[in-house]
Amino acid sequence: MQVSQLLLEEPMRLASILESSSTQGFSALTKIIGTLGPKSRSVETIEAMLNAGMTVARFDFSWGDEDYHQETLENLKKAVKNTRRLCAVMLDTVGPELYVVNEKGTPIELVEGEQVILTPDKNKQASSKVLPVNYDSLAPAVKPGDTIFIGQYLFTGSEETSVWLEVTETQGPDVICKVKNTATLTGSLFTAHASQVRIELPTLSASDLKIMSTWGVHNQIDFLSLSYTRHADDVRLARSHLSKLGDLCQTQILAKIENCEGLAQFDEILNEADGIILSRGNLGIDLPPEKVFLFQKVALNKCNFAGKPAVITRVVDSMVESPCPTRAEATDVANAVLDGTDAVLLGAETLRGLYPIETITTVRRIAAEADKVFNQAVYFKRMIKSIGEPMQHLESIASSAVRTATKVSAAVIVVFTSSGRAARLIAKYRPTMPVICIVIPRLRTDHLRWSFTGAFQARQCLVVRGLFPMLADPRHSGGSSNESILKVALDHGKAAGIVKSHDRIVVCQKVGDSSLVKIIELE
Ligand SMILES: Nc1ncnc2c1ncn2[C@@H]1O[C@H](COP(=O)(O)OP(=O)(O)O)[C@@H](O)[C@H]1O
């Protein structure tokens, strides 16, 4: 497998970098996921986040209860209605996460060289001497010399509110540690991470299962973000649970790779999941720092070749407190796009940051600049070569649509789809122009009632690079009205400023039994 920076090879005049970026039309091809929380839950703020380019909202159950998240979601629904912008809903599980509850909420000072005890005794109050952890079997799992990290919920890893501990010994169920850096733990919830230690807790906790069947079903979640996926079986089990939850049989599973166990099983997990979240927050402390970039490049490449969406996390942490990213962060976002990410997931930046809207705008602008210099020609050739021949029918149609669109400099590709499969296959070839996905609803029954598919499938396009879904009116489904639906889509594209008179459009659809790729030129 070839992994290299996919940057345009043409000589670029450095002065051209000074030209201002276009702010019109379909912002960036790269998608943006925002975690909603205290700083991002009013209708007004969410509307601004949608207008800035957020396409998926993440509800992280590591923090906040069902009522809290429901209130936020009701506001999201209002914001979607007001802005007329689609937004997918992602439920993020707690999983086998280690945490420390700081009931009193008062800051806890830890001093380098001193001792602190991690205990499973939940009756103990968190203090600078003892920290109660939610896991009974930590002592038998660790050995002297192991590293344990403890930080504020949605830590960045570098702040003075995070601490590194070294295990010195265990005493019964307690783990005695030496503090490696002076820090002040703040907040009411700290996440703990024992580096490269197997945690014998289920990937879906009892509380995760309950929330999926209540909150998840009630809100028709589009994505399950499966925290700490360590094995393909974790994905299979989650799928089996979802399949018993009515409409959630349509929910997609994004497996979060957060530690070395998940990394070691990556290929098998990718095979089972609908997409991958590269959880650089946790993985960034489980892996030595010099290895993180390598995981990112190889994993993104594997997702791209599998035609499954990839998401990276923890990109502009410093924007929690600053309206501008650091140079390293700005460069990191662009590199992630060049490495092949579909989407960027914002955590602390939108949940508790001071600049949730500015963060989305900044990430979108950087991603849009990177989109422009992505070397699609080289990427396309590699993809075609890797598929080999004979190609599957639809693979050939999808790649032809992208090739045709490139050759005629089409403004957009329009694809008809019901399951979303054709749209994802087109995205796999990374077209440089937006792809309007017209999702045609299909009637389905579970032998109790009839319903239409389409809503899940349309929103699930919102995590895939370059896809811009539109849900067609079910009353218009059926071959003969496809022309009128296409007209609606193009009018919509015109209004959004991505298509204009005399533009060429490539359309991918089925007429009768034949799949076809056609070029149309607007009058
Ligand atoms: N309702 C539709 N009308 C016209 N063409 C369609 C429709 N649904 C899918 N297609 C086309 O059929 C082919 C198969 O697409 P795919 O997304 O796999 O279909 P499905 O939604 O049935 O899985 C593609 O060429 C796609 O553009």
Ligand SMILES: C=C(OP(=O)(O)O)C(=O)O
């Ligand atoms: C997104 C991540 O996980 P969490 O759910 O802890 O935010 C991460 O570790 O990067």
Ligand SMILES: [K+]
């Ligand atoms: K989580």
Ligand SMILES: [Mg+2]
């Ligand atoms: Mg994590």
